[in-house]
Amino acid sequence: MTSPPPASLATRTRPPGESLVLVVDDMPRNIQVVGNLLREAGYQVAAATSGATALRAMQQRPADLIVLDVMMPEMDGYEVCRRLREDPATSEVPVVFLTAAADTEMLVKGFAEGAVDYVTKPFKSAELLARVRNHLDLKHSRELLVQNAERLRQLDDEKNEFLGILAHDLKNPLAGVVGFADLLLDEPDMDADERSDHMQMIRTSAQRMMMMVRNLLDANAIERGQLVMDVAPHDLVDLVNFVVESFRARTAAKGQTLEVHRPDGPVPTLVDRTLAIQVLENLISNAVKYSPPGKAIQVRVRREPGLTHFEVQDEGPGLSESDQRKLFTNFARLTPGVTALGEDSTGLGLAIVKRVVQAMRGRIGAISQLGRGSTFWVKFPAAHLTPPGDNLVTSGEG
Ligand SMILES: Nc1ncnc2c1ncn2[C@@H]1O[C@H](COP(=O)(O)OP(=O)(O)OP(=O)(O)O)[C@@H](O)[C@H]1O
Ligand SMILES: [Mg+2]
Incomplete structure (x- = not known):
């Protein structure tokens, strides 16, 4: 059985507007002609009238490709190319030479210094553009290969x-x-x-x-991006009460108290009901599992501009800074362990919760201090109730 590639592997091609081409020529007139041509094709263009300026420009803002004149006073194109290759930051940037004559010896020298291609002057626009596009595509593909290999390794x-x-x-x-x-x-x-x-x-x-x-x-x-959601307005207080009641037996057995603090009236929130319940369950279950018997757990719901804030505060062991950095990652079973018989820990709950919350356009975080308990919070987009008779509408993004 073959599985589809992970959705996060990048495959798209890059539009010209995202590529910067540096044109290097000692003749301003040539820079203008080549620059205009590239700009009209949609590329971002930078220019340098000497080898030294070109190298400086590459330090400040590395271009994706360089169109480089060979014959320049002081530092010629070969020398510029050699220096670019010596610097790891610029060694992979493709260089296309602009040469007056396609003399074989000159071309061989250019390739030896690391040029990837050349165009002879006077050049044909279509040819220059085709070569630039090909080498940018190749460079982009190489970068994607490296990124994808890294992602696959992860x-x-x-x-x-x-x-x-x-x-x-x-x-x-x-x-x-x-x-x-x-x-x-x-x-x-x-x-x-x-x-x-x-x-x-x-x-x-x-x-x-x-x-x-x-x-x-x-x-x-x-x-794999296969999460099916049905996001609609739900009263978060309703969902919280539902989940809290399902924990009553467990907290009673551990002698813990579980209090809900909520504003008056409904708190319409844009969520998928099942997934929101899963989020609330995970956070409350953690507070119950990692707090010792007898402790108090506070659950709060608040309205904030455009958002619904939900939090679970416990009096458990709290998390060290190093533990906090690992929260929300896969298999993060951290220092706090479960505190009662029959409680389990796979270290996956929060990683799933974070992805679910983000899929619903929410945010999640934790505030904790070692020995002082933890507060896990979630902010979901609010849904506004319009006058009776109208449907619920979503709040503005942002
Ligand atoms: N409220 C909390 N107080 C202290 N430590 C916590 C708290 N919530 C989570 N942790 C720590 O973070 C780790 C990861 O939590 P997470 O919910 O992702 O997994 P889990 O509870 O171990 O397993 P699962 O949720 O899959 O049953 C836990 O193992 C625990 O060490
Ligand atoms: Mg958990």
């Missing part, structure tokens, strides 16, 4: 890490399943209660593994 690292974690994390629950199944098979006379206990253990382990696999599939779907 994806490969993530995949290896993923396989390692998967193997590691599935091993324990799987060993449990096998162990309990063996017990059930080896002892046919086991009493009904014990039998039921063992089956319950098998079920819990299997559920845990299913959860992990589901998380990974979610992360993968988002990575």
